[in-house]
Amino acid sequence: MTSHNASLLLHQEAGILTCQIAGDWHAGEQQPEPLPSVTGGERLQFDCSGLGRWDSSLLARLLPLAESARQAGCVVADDGLPPGLARLLRLALAVPARRQPGNSHEEGILDHVGKVTLAAWQRLPLNLAFLGDLFRSLGRLVLGRARFQRADLLLFAEDAGPRALPIVSLISFLVGTILAYMGAAQLAMLGAQIYIADLVGIGMVREIAALMTGIILAGRTGAAYAAQLGTMQVNEEIDAFRTFGLPVSDFLVLPRFLSLLVMAPLLTLYAGIVGVAAGMLIATTVFDVGAFAYFQQTTKALNLTHFIVGMVKGTVYGALVAIAGCLCGMRCGRSAQAVGEATTAAVVLGILLITISASLLTILFQQLGI
Amino acid sequence: MSPRPTAIEIDSLTLRYGERLIQRDLSFTIAQGDIFIIMGGSGCGKSTLLRHLIGLQTPAAGSVRFAGVDLWQTDDSTRQAMQRRFGVLFQSGALWSSLTLSENIMLPMTEIGGFRAADARELAAVKLALVGLAGFEDFYPSEISGGMKKRAALARAMALDPDILFFDEPSAGLDPLSSAHLDELILELRDSLGATIVIVTHELASIFAIGDNAVFLDAETRTMIALGDPKTLRHSGPEGVRNFLGRGKM
Numbered sequence: 120m121t122s123h124n125a126s127l128l129l130h131q132e133a134g135i136l137t138c139q140i141a142g143d144w145h146a147g148e149q150q151p152e153p154l155p156s157v158t159g160g161e162r163l164q165f166d167c168s169g170l171g172r173w174d175s176s177l178l179a180r181l182l183p184l185a186e187s188a189r190q191a192g193c194v195v196a197d198d199g200l201p202p203g204l205a206r207l208l209r210l211a212l213a214v215p216a217r218r219q220p221g222n223s224h225e226e227g228i229l230d231h232v233g234k235v236t237l238a239a240w241q242r243l244p245l246n247l248a249f250l251g252d253l254f255r256s257l258g259r260l261v262l263g264r265a266r267f268q269r270a271d272l273l274l275f276a277e278d279a280g281p282r283a284l285p286i287v288s289l290i291s292f293l294v295g296t297i298l299a300y301m302g303a304a305q306l307a308m309l310g311a312q313i314y315i316a317d318l319v320g321i322g323m324v325r326e327i328a329a330l331m332t333g334i335i336l337a338g339r340t341g342a343a344y345a346a347q348l349g350t351m352q353v354n355e356e357i358d359a360f361r362t363f364g365l366p367v368s369d370f371l372v373l374p375r376f377l378s379l380l381v382m383a384p385l386l387t388l389y390a391g392i393v394g395v396a397a398g399m400l401i402a403t404t405v406f407d408v409g410a411f412a413y414f415q416q417t418t419k420a421l422n423l424t425h426f427i428v429g430m431v432k433g434t435v436y437g438a439l440v441a442i443a444g445c446l447c448g449m450r451c452g453r454s455a456q457a458v459g460e461a462t463t464a465a466v467v468l469g470i471l472l473i474t475i476s477a478s479l480l481t482i483l484f485q486q487l488g489i
Numbered sequence: 490m491s492p493r494p495t496a497i498e499i500d501s502l503t504l505r506y507g508e509r510l511i512q513r514d515l516s517f518t519i520a521q522g523d524i525f526i527i528m529g530g531s532g533c534g535k536s537t538l539l540r541h542l543i544g545l546q547t548p549a550a551g552s553v554r555f556a557g558v559d560l561w562q563t564d565d566s567t568r569q570a571m572q573r574r575f576g577v578l579f580q581s582g583a584l585w586s587s588l589t590l591s592e593n594i595m596l597p598m599t600e601i602g603g604f605r606a607a608d609a610r611e612l613a614a615v616k617l618a619l620v621g622l623a624g625f626e627d628f629y630p631s632e633i634s635g636g637m638k639k640r641a642a643l644a645r646a647m648a649l650d651p652d653i654l655f656f657d658e659p660s661a662g663l664d665p666l667s668s669a670h671l672d673e674l675i676l677e678l679r680d681s682l683g684a685t686i687v688i689v690t691h692e693l694a695s696i697f698a699i700g701d702n703a704v705f706l707d708a709e710t711r712t713m714i715a716l717g718d719p720k721t722l723r724h725s726g727p728e729g730v731r732n733f734l735g736r737g738k739m
Contacts, residue, residue: 354586356583356584356585358540365600365601
């Protein structure tokens with residue numbers, strides 16, 4: 120069967136507009152330009168004598184024409200159209216297009232900035248309420264009155280801690296290696312390779328182990344918390360807690376917060392040890408430092424303060440990651456997309472909070488002379 | 490027959506979602522032991538009204554009183570105590586996905602009811618048997634079908650033998666047979682427990698089969714346009730309500 124090119128013509132005779140439609144109409148194939156809007160006339164009629172096969176692409180051309188005709192006070196006579204097409208056109212014209220005032224998509228950058236700022240401002244009380252609830256839960260915990268499932272705590276702790284060991288091992292090993300290489304390149308020029316031990320030891324234990332652990336936890340555990348709580352929000356599971364009068368903060372936030380609070384410093388300690396071991400491996404195999412000498416130099420360089428500083432930082436980062444994850448999960452909307460957004464927000468917020476607190480803590484410890 | 494006492498009293502309630510008006514000037518009472526239907530077209534604010542009744546959302550104006558006590562003019566602990574007399578069946582079931590069916594029912598019992606775990610387990614099995622799910626105690630919500638989830642959620646809503654049961658679209662997503670079965674179960678519960686039951690639904694079969702009284706929320710005027718027995722409203726209600734209810738074949 121041959122296909123004829125679609126054509127669309129409009130001519131006017133004494134107030135009567137005739138729209139001539141011909142050829143085969145298929146969506147996706149070459150089609151005539153849309154007709155100009157009707158601005159006057161008494162009657163719009165259709166001549167379909169040359170029309171072959173058609174689909175909704177023809178309707179898409181006719182609808183704006185018929186709409187403009189109707190607005191111009193011109194009668195649309197659809198009896199010339201094939202019955203099916205006439206019915207579709209009537210159906211499409213039945214409800215006039217509504218312009219929803221709230222749904223305009225054209226907004227300038229200032230509108231956008233304003234909306235984002237207002238949204239953040241409106242969320243502030245909710246965020247503060249979340250923190251307030253968390254502190255009240257911690258208070259109840261201290262008094263021994265917090266209600267949550269002990270089994271939950273163990274599960275969350277296992278997931279946040281032991282299950283993160285492989286990735287923490289890998290990353291701290293690699294970071295330890297990088298530190299050792301970077302330091303050695305400079306120190307070797309002075310023949311002072313032995314000081315790789317100081318660099319890697321203090322750098323890892325005091326700063327980098329905590330930072331890397333924090334970032335891994337943000338991407339791994341914080342994101343998981345946001346996704347879990349967000350999905351519970353979508354499934355109305357959190358509402359179910361509320362209607363039973365069960366404290367959501369005790370049941371859902373507290374066990375997650377506690378497990379990170381306990382696991383983060385332990386992971387930090389572990390990451391520091393792995394990093395030091397990596398530095399030792401590089402120093403002894405590549406830069407000819409004796410293993411025993413390296414070990415001695417490390418023990419000389421490190422003291423308890425370094426460990427404590429590192430673990431305090433790890434604890435703070437862990438707590439911040441838990442807060443970011445749970446907060447983003449709890450304020451999640453009620454759709455699948457919202458869960459995705461909450462997860463992303465949890466990771467971004469977690470890393471942001473870690474970075475800010477890292478600089479604040481470094482300045483603080485510097486000022487205190489620790 | 491003397492009039493039954495009032496269980497819930499709703500007075501000039503206005504619901505907003507942010508700036509948007511959902512419903513205004515809602516005033517009606519629900520008698521104790523009634524099966525009361527909140528009906529209306531999609532998007533008219535039925536579920537939002539329910540969320541206000543069970544204390545999940547704060548009304549913009551007006552009051553919701555249970556046995557004379559205003560849910561929103563009281564302190565947190567009284568409100569929580571009031572909420573503990575509610576049983577709620579959410580649209581999606583809202584079973585806690587990390588717990589088994591039995592644990593889902595036990596949690597409110599042990600944490601709020603103060604039951605010992607062994608007693609709670611035994612009672613949970615009974616509640617599950619009541620909704621036809623005996624033997625499913627150790628299944629997780631993800632392992633059972635949609636209709637079973639609804640029934641399990643109903644068992645959880647009954648965990649603390651509530652005075653008032655709220656149902657949000659109980660038959661949504663159920664086949665006609667399961668839906669009819671659920672209706673029978675609801676009637677049975679009312680008759681045996683004497684509970685007041687509030688149901689949000691647009692399922693005509695359910696409305697006529699079990700509804701004692703109903704309120705119709707209109708999506709256009711954003712307020713209630715009819716109150717009364719659905720069987721009567723079908724013939725003598727305002728036009729919008731007659732059209733809505735007249736679609737049902739009885």
